[in-house]
Amino acid sequence: MKNLGTKIHGFGKALMMPISVIAAAGIFLGVAAALQNPAVTGDAFASITSLQIVIGFIRQVAGALFANLPLFFALASAIGLASAEKPTAAFAAVIGFISMHVGVKATLTAQGITPATIAIPALMQSGMSQTDALMYAAEFTQTLGIFTYNMSVLGGVIAGVITAMLHNRFYTIELPTAIAFFGGRRFVPIITVICLPLVGVGLALIWPTIGLGIAWVGELIGQSGQYGAFLYGFSERILIPTGLHHILNETVRFTPIGGVATIDNQTVIGALNIFNMSLTHPGLVSDEIVREATRFLAQGKIPVMMFGLPAAALAMYHCARPEHKKRVKALVLAGALASFTTGITEPLEFCFIFVSPLLYLLHAALSGLSFMLMSALELMIGNIQGGAIDLLVFGVLGGMKTHWYFAVLLGLVYAPVYYFSFRYVIRRMNVETPGRESEEQAVSDAPSVSADERIKNIISGLGGESNIQDVDCCFTRLRVQVKDMTKVVEKMLLSTGANGVKQVNEFNVQVIYGPQVEKIASEVKSALGVTV
DSSP, X not given: OHHHHHHHHHHHHHTHHHHHHHHHHHHHHHHHHHHTOHHHHOHHHHTOHHHHHHHHHHHHHHHHHHHTHHHXXXXXXXXXXXSSOHHHHHHHHHHHHHHHHHHHHHHHHHTXXXXXXXXXXXXXXXXXXXXXXXXXXXXXXXXXXEEEEOOHHHHHHHHHHHHHHHHHHHTTOOOOGGGGGGOGGGHHHHHHHHHHHHHHHHHHHHHHHHHHHHHHHHHHHHHTTHHHHHHHHHHHHHTGGGTTHHHHHHHHHHSGGGOEEEETTEEEESHHHXXXXXXXXXTSSOHHHHHHHHTTSGGGTHIIIIIIHHHHHHHHHHHSOGGGHHHHHHHHHHHHHHHHXXXXXXXXXXXXXXXXXXXXXXXXXXXXXXXXXXHHTTOOOOSSOOSHHHIIIIIITTOGGGOHHHXXXXXXXXXXXXXXXXXXXXXXXXXXXXXXXXXXTOOOOOOOOOHHHHHHHHHHHTTOGGGEEEEEEOSSEEEEEESOGGGOOHHHHHTXXXXXXXXXXXXXXXXXXXXXXXXXXXXXXXXXXXXX
């Protein structure tokens, strides 16, 4: 159970690497799309050739990143799950990804399936209708120039996970003296290039069945309309304490569950992929298709992140005891600003998740309702965060057809709903939100300490250097694997500026610091002497 829990959370953490890159790339893509839209910038700006060449170049770079997402996820999965020697795992993952798809291609070729035989005219000549031909051809694609099944990000994850398993098993292997040079980490790419083509062969044989299963789930969610959007929004919030919401998000964003569309004679899978394709190929994607995809994206988060949670932060501040208000003000203000601008919510959510399940269920239900209403009102705002940046770039700059104003209007309703419901529950049920803790639990307004002293306190709070096995982070959390959880001192960690501490299982703890966690993680690693 220790290894299973560690690997699951390591996998969720690994998914953040490619997501953080494409989230930023998506913003650049949205700005570029707006600057090339005469309705936004005017005909005069749109006719300046030199500027449009530069903007077009930016779109091409961002588009190339999205086109190679499966490879990025293969790399991220291998790095996140590798026990050690992570650069070797990353190198092997590239080899494994390519080798796996070569295995798929070989199997397809043996079955008589080639780019020529799945071309639309050839399929129609064989008796298929145009619709059936389009649907069948959509099952295949070119990945790094290799004809293969269209497995999208899931194919990358499969390649990365299997590569990581081989890596963890063989990176310390010792071979006979005559071939000892090929032992250890050098053996990992070798065993990968042997095993992954066989994995590709197996996948090619079972993928049609897997594809039917995924398509069935996707159709179920699609047919549920706004209720599917509610279920997604509610489930994502419920999973926040576990850290597994990342896996749910990536499933919707990059698999057929989030939608399938044929754009420019190629099949695009997943809600985020469809939305980004609409930005890189303006005019080729109908608004109806884009709206179907964005019901799982940023638009459902905007009323909650920009209006609801900041109002909840104000309620927590007003409910704090007078002697603690100075400390609570700094805490909730930072969290509210992060939520409003970027959609990063965990610093605020961890102020009430564990002290009041009722508040958290209310928050999750309101989040699901927001997704459902934004879908019903036909918004068309993509990307993944849901803060003011996404509203401006993908909503306001996208024009009135995005219906961005409905998100603001619902947000203006959500603000008082969150404020008064949180204030009522906190006071009625005496919820120990920040500034209302019992005296023995309250964190005192201790004098500020230097950065070096804070890092020392973090390490001490985690049970000391000898108790720490691994340190990493995601957007907001310091993720630590420890040897003995009983040595972790939650009060000391909270005194370092943490918004909360979550013991995931017997050996994994997460300390929520907010957007500054990347710097903290780097400093902790440096203090521990970790270089990889």
